[in-house]
Amino acid sequence: MNPGDRVRVDRADQTYEGVLLPSSDAEQLVVKLDGGYNVGVLREDADVDVLESGVYDIEGDEPDEGESSTIEFDEDLPTISLISTGGTIASTVDYRTGAVTAQFDAEDVLRAVPDLAGRANYRGRVVANILSENMDPGIWQELAHAVHEEIEQGADGVVVMHGTDTMQYSASALAFMLDTPVPVVFTGSQRSADRPSSDNVMNAVCAVEAAKSDCAEVLVCMHGSESDDDCALHRGTRVRKNHTSRRDAFETVGAEPLGVVDYDAAADEDPEAVRFRREHAERDSVDLDIEPALASDVELVKFTPGMDPAFLEYCEGKAGVVVEGTGLGHVHTDFIPTLESHVDDGTTVVMTSQCLEGRVCDRVYDTGRDLLDAGVVEGEDMLPGTAKVKLMWVLANRDDPAAAMGEDLAGEIQERSVPWE
Amino acid sequence: MNPGDRVRVDRADQTYEGVLLPSSDAEQLVVKLDGGYNVGVLREDADVDVLESGVYDIEGDEPDEGESSTIEFDEDLPTISLISTGGTIASTVDYRTGAVTAQFDAEDVLRAVPDLAGRANYRGRVVANILSENMDPGIWQELAHAVHEEIEQGADGVVVMHGTDTMQYSASALAFMLDTPVPVVFTGSQRSADRPSSDNVMNAVCAVEAAKSDCAEVLVCMHGSESDDDCALHRGTRVRKNHTSRRDAFETVGAEPLGVVDYDAAADEDPEAVRFRREHAERDSVDLDIEPALASDVELVKFTPGMDPAFLEYCEGKAGVVVEGTGLGHVHTDFIPTLESHVDDGTTVVMTSQCLEGRVCDRVYDTGRDLLDAGVVEGEDMLPGTAKVKLMWVLANRDDPAAAMGEDLAGEIQERSVPWE
Structure with missing residues (x-):
């Protein structure tokens, strides 16, 4: 064999x-x-x-780290770093390197996705090879360090290949941990490469174009519709996987996506293929920096009617708790004393809403005012999952975590929409 | 005074x-x-x-239960029962009855919402006067009994006035507990009556028209758009409050609403004001019945990366656990042994997805297959909150709760959409 x-x-x-x-x-x-x-x-x-025998044309030897690629460096092209963490899209690129090789080169990339040829000089590294439900804060930190290193070493943009299940959490984590002068673009695939409806090639091509664009933010690049017309560019802290299986499962919550990559134009190497529709940080407007510390003992608790108050008691002694409340940000009155006691013990408690869209506002109804009196912090219009990641980050990096939760640090809090009179 | x-x-x-x-x-x-x-x-x-003095024209005496209303019964009109549980809309009707009166009459209703005149004969009762975040399974049961009694006593339709925060949970609960031959229509208000943008009058009028319609289901009737054109009619088990403050916050997930009430037509008493767009149970096609038992020790747990596995251990000994997993229905591999041990102890564990739209499918990836091997039940395309309410109900009413979770009992599982090849 x-x-x-x-x-x-x-x-x-x-x-x-x-x-x-x-x-x-x-x-x-x-x-x-x-x-x-x-x-x-x-x-x-x-x-x-x-x-x-010989179904795939694979040279039997492993790539040597020092071996120079047979693909020549093109000085006229930007250099894009591809970082693999696993998931459906990475399995395309990784087919040769498998679970065991920490680096891959331009040849590996182009063998996997020939459509990427001529767009950039590539280099690649494997940070993990996991299904994304197994992603954890430790790997977020390794990933942040890897992205930081790639940019430090001259990458003009970074594409992170990631499973779709927890992509929104990892993108949020990197948005808080990194200040980046170039695009850091998460992409993935909802359908594996062996299926006729696979989205892996189009998502990879659009992500590379997005990584070359005039932006200095952490983005998610995935199919914008069920057709193959374009990919949407979502801000990492505002995106959500809203469908279990559709290729266009990812949506920006409460706003239009930041931008779009026209796939036909990208295929023609049209420099206008990437268009931003909303204000965003421009390339090189930010200095590269990394603050990777995270508090690990932060939980997200979703409130539902009939929930046992003992559930919240389990959070005693945690550094932080994000509550996914109802409506404007409510829980049953019986839960308020427990939350108050957690706050008194030093836990930062943040209220968000399971509605997904809209802003919490705990000043309207009695329950909300009682929550504010108990010291619960209003989570503005942050997505609950993003609020959890942010709380992990501010607890480790800011002197006043409660105050920092109310500040927009990475686009996670949107400008107040037209007030509802 | x-x-x-x-x-x-x-x-x-x-x-x-x-x-x-x-x-x-x-x-x-x-x-x-x-x-x-x-x-x-x-x-x-x-x-x-x-x-x-005398800001409101209130007769100082309480209504006697036996007292006949000054509004005459009209044999040509249907009889609609209004049941109040509290919340913003009920406060309009309850201003006279306050927190203390268990029944109100047609006069009270018409004094509060004069636009309801001439549409029906009304009778009313108060089941609770709470903010809906304080709703609990005990009140669901009282509410189901009250609705059952009203229909038994001849109501041609029932309108339940309910706070918007947990309306979707209560509507689901009644959908599982009741077989109803007439419409049971939940309505509420996102803006209180003293605000110019209040939606209470339009929602109440449309809900009464929906309660008169040719339907035998539990519905939610709320604004269909930001304008005052129409209200949408949502199936109680498929509806979700998707915005913290907008008047059209309620949406049917994964499908169009069941129907619509045209407000202008309703104002003109046009019998075509209510239009159903999708298949639904027709009036009198169902025999009245009630199965109000509920298991109380059921929890919903939302999985997020970095979550402490100890969180799930807290669910040991519960009758049921609904997990809100990622993507097609996943959790970190580390959580699977704990779930398996709960299943072995007799806990029914059901997997749903935090994506909201789409169906869980645990046969595609390793994690999912491991969950199925552990005895976790796939929650199809059920909303996680609905799945929790359903699990409380099937544990108390069905011999094989796991099998019942996979059956469509009240429209909570939608027909499989076009398969994703």
């Missing part, structure tokens, strides 16, 4: 069928499954059947 | 200003505040200043 062969691997009651990939770990077989993911299987005691 | 006077009441460092209402409790003063709510203040040690 050789890398590139289609194989069936049986080991310990598990059967995997797919293409054998090169592995740098002699004890592991790496198999790219038909769904797009790579699995590692211990070689010992594994039975391998070769179903078809 | 007399009921109807504008007063300032000082007691124990609190000051209330508003209109004095009749009180059936000699120890309590009931004051209608300018915001629309009623407060009860202990008469003892209270200082009352009359600011203006």
